[in-house]
Amino acid sequence: MSFREEEGDGRGGDLRKPFLQTGSWYRMGSRQSSMLGSAQTIKDSSVSVLACVLIVALGPIQFGFTSGYSSPTQTAITEDLNLTVSQFSIFGSLSNVGAMVGAIASGQIAEYIGRKGSLMIAAIPNIIGWLAISFAKDYSFLYMGRLLEGFGVGIISYTVPVYIAEIAPQNLRGALGSVNQLSVTIGIMLAYLLGLFVNWRVLAVLGILPCLILIPGLFFIPESPRWLAKMGMTDEFEASLQVLRGFDTDISIEVNEIKRSVASTSKRAAIRFADLKMRRYWLPLMIGNGLLVLQQLSGTNGVIFYSTTIFESAGISSSNAATFGVGAIQVIATAVSTWLVDKTGRRILLIVSSSGMSVSLLLVAVSFFVKGMVDEDSSWYGILGILSVVGVVCLIISFSLGMGPIPWLIMSEILPPKIKGLAGSGATLANWFCSWVITMTAPLLLAWSSGGTFTLYTVMCVLTVAFVGIWVPETKGKTLEEIQQSFR
Numbered sequence: 001m002s003f004r005e006e007e008g009d010g011r012g013g014d015l016r017k018p019f020l021q022t023g024s025w026y027r028m029g030s031r032q033s034s035m036l037g038s039a040q041t042i043k044d045s046s047v048s049v050l051a052c053v054l055i056v057a058l059g060p061i062q063f064g065f066t067s068g069y070s071s072p073t074q075t076a077i078t079e080d081l082n083l084t085v086s087q088f089s090i091f092g093s094l095s096n097v098g099a100m101v102g103a104i105a106s107g108q109i110a111e112y113i114g115r116k117g118s119l120m121i122a123a124i125p126n127i128i129g130w131l132a133i134s135f136a137k138d139y140s141f142l143y144m145g146r147l148l149e150g151f152g153v154g155i156i157s158y159t160v161p162v163y164i165a166e167i168a169p170q171n172l173r174g175a176l177g178s179v180n181q182l183s184v185t186i187g188i189m190l191a192y193l194l195g196l197f198v199n200w201r202v203l204a205v206l207g208i209l210p211c212l213i214l215i216p217g218l219f220f221i222p223e224s225p226r227w228l229a230k231m232g233m234t235d236e237f238e239a240s241l242q243v244l245r246g247f248d249t250d251i252s253i254e255v256n257e258i259k260r261s262v263a264s265t266s267k268r269a270a271i272r273f274a275d276l277k278m279r280r281y282w283l284p285l286m287i288g289n290g291l292l293v294l295q296q297l298s299g300t301n302g303v304i305f306y307s308t309t310i311f312e313s314a315g316i317s318s319s320n321a322a323t324f325g326v327g328a329i330q331v332i333a334t335a336v337s338t339w340l341v342d343k344t345g346r347r348i349l350l351i352v353s354s355s356g357m358s359v360s361l362l363l364v365a366v367s368f369f370v371k372g373m374v375d376e377d378s379s380w381y382g383i384l385g386i387l388s389v390v391g392v393v394c395l396i397i398s399f400s401l402g403m404g405p406i407p408w409l410i411m412s413e414i415l416p417p418k419i420k421g422l423a424g425s426g427a428t429l430a431n432w433f434c435s436w437v438i439t440m441t442a443p444l445l446l447a448w449s450s451g452g453t454f455t456l457y458t459v460m461c462v463l464t465v466a467f468v469g470i471w472v473p474e475t476k477g478k479t480l481e482e483i484q485q486s487f488r
Contacts, residue, residue, distance in 0.1 A: 064187020
């Protein structure tokens with residue numbers, strides 16, 4: 001029985017197919033590379049994969065721009081539309097509510113119409129959302145736009161790391177997977193930077209650009225070969241893998257490995273809740289969900305969303321400029337993580353990252369507590385303000401080295417193919433729910449007690465260190481199929 005026939009068994013009239021056709025240009029090239037001219041770069045596997053990653057990375061840039069938008073615009077939006085603190089808190093957090101809805105749908109959308117198709121669907125509400133914000137006359141349009149942005153971002157946050165993990169060769173998967181978070185930090189930095197020079201309405205219009213470039217770019221990259229294999233589209237699967245690995249590369253071993261993995265999955269009955277008790281399912285589910293939940297409960301998103309307010313509380317006069325500096329540092333630290341993740345491994349970076357975050361948050365908490373006890377004219381008052389800023393900067397650096405990029409990478413690596421759509425949606429939903437809780441409560445908690453807020457975040461980071469040390473495995477240098485085998 002052929003691989004395609006095996007996949008067809010039990011599916012009946014399954015209508016799942018790519019929303020965006022994979023195209024014929026690279027299929028022809030895989031049979032006769034000379035038809036593409038002398039473009040040696042396309043024959044180089046790393047360049048080919050990198051080109052695909054750079055295109056889909058526009059999605060996380062949109063993600064980051066959405067996250068960073070509320071920080072430089074808080075004062076202007078509040079004054080122009082006469083919003084209260086609680087109304088702006090709702091605005092800041094509504095992107096997370098929309099993302100939760102997007103997360104619920106993300107896994108099933110990506111499974112039924114492909115990874116590229118789901119990114120196309122995600123781009124459209126993002127564009128509409130930014131336009132709604134730019135033309136807002138009151139909080140209703142502001143809220144609607146934020147919800148639409150969040151919906152698109154929820155789909156992007158699941159689909160992009162999964163697509164990158166499925167197209168990347170094992171020796172580059174860590175570095176390429178970290179590009180997802182690197183792009184998020186670039187989006188945040190761009191929002192901070194542009195927010196220094198343009199008003200909030202123009203900044204919202206500029207937020208459309210990543211998706212406007214992403215949409216045509218999706219037509220020039222191949223669909224995920226593992227998804228095509230799972231759908232039984234053998235010719236398209238092999239053609240996609242060939243262009244990703246280079247037309248002069250022998251892909252037969254990888255093709256057979258993916259075929260065996262997909263065939264063994266397709267022979268099993270549909271997943272039942274009782275099956276989740278099996279180690280191969282419950283352990284990766286716990287690890288994936290645990291990391292993505294703890295990533296948010298550390299409070300870093302609260303710092304990113306409202307960093308301008310935090311710096312003002314610390315006594316920094318140029319708070320917007322300081323916020324941009326933090327964004328730039330975050331990009332650099334995430335770039336370092338991208339370089340390190342395939343050298344040192346995922347697990348050690350997570351431990352170093354969460355430990356550094358614990359120390360940094362403790363420093364900020366102590367600074368704010370002591371600052372409340374000294375006179376504003378005292379020299380200690382200024383010193384403690386500087387210490388709190390140093391702590392925030394160290395927090396961002398530590399987060400970017402591990403807890404920022406790696407939980408998404410590990411989630412995309414360890415979830416079993418049979419439950420990836422459902423489990424991935426669940427993990428993404430949990431992440432965005434916790435993000436909503438943090439961003440909704442951060443301004444209220446900071447108004448209550450800055451020191452107390454950062455103490456709570458410190459406790460969560462200490463729990464993260466323990467969780468990683470006990471449960472998280474090392475996935476460096478393993479194929480996706482080998483990782484799944486380790487859970488059996």
